[in-house]
Amino acid sequence: MNALNELLQDLIKLQSLEFSEVEDKETKAAMTELRAKIPSQILGHYDRLVAKGKKGITTVRDQVCTGCHMRVPIGGIMALKHGEDIQLCENCGRYLYLPPAAEAEPAKAAEPTAHPNPKPARKPRKSKKSLQTV
Ligand SMILES: [Zn+2]
Known part of the structure; x- marks a missing residue:
């Protein structure tokens, strides 16, 4: 896990604690x-959003900001995916977090090779014989 992702996860955790209203x-x-x-610096921006009664960080689902339901540019998604840069939603200004589950989806394409050396299936020669005997 890279540092950026860890940072965003810390923000998510912090937010869930703050919004849980548990004060033990x-x-x-x-x-x-x-x-x-x-x-x-990051905490400052997050706190400003929270002070307005908003959530400071939100997740991206299907390339859409779940905070305001606006589309997130693919460049921003890629930067998040590769842990290159922190992204803010252009519309609502929240920090964006890409959950790891979204990355696991294209795994379906890689199917396990059950038969590494497949032999061409030979057709049983039943038809000719049966024709002759009839
Ligand atoms: Zn947004």
């Missing part, structure tokens, strides 16, 4: 720990 010691400690890991 453990949750607060976990939140403090997460905040310490996330760069202040």
Whole structure:
């Protein structure tokens, strides 16, 4: 896992803790720990969104921002996929997170080769014989 993905996952975790409205010691400690890991610049933008009552980070599903349902440019998706850069939704300004599940989908194309050396199936020569005997 690359650093960028880890950072985004920390943001997702932090957000889920903050929106859970659980205020026990453990949750607060976990939140403090997460905040310490996330760069202040990123945290600052996230906090501004949360202060407006929005979610600071949202997931991308089918190339669509689940926060505002606007299409995310493919360039942004690719950058996220390769862990190159942090992406903000152009429409709602939230941080975008691409869940790993979306990457696993095209695995269907690679089918296991059950017969590595397939022999051409020979047709049984029943038809001729049966014709003669009739
Ligand atoms: Zn959006």
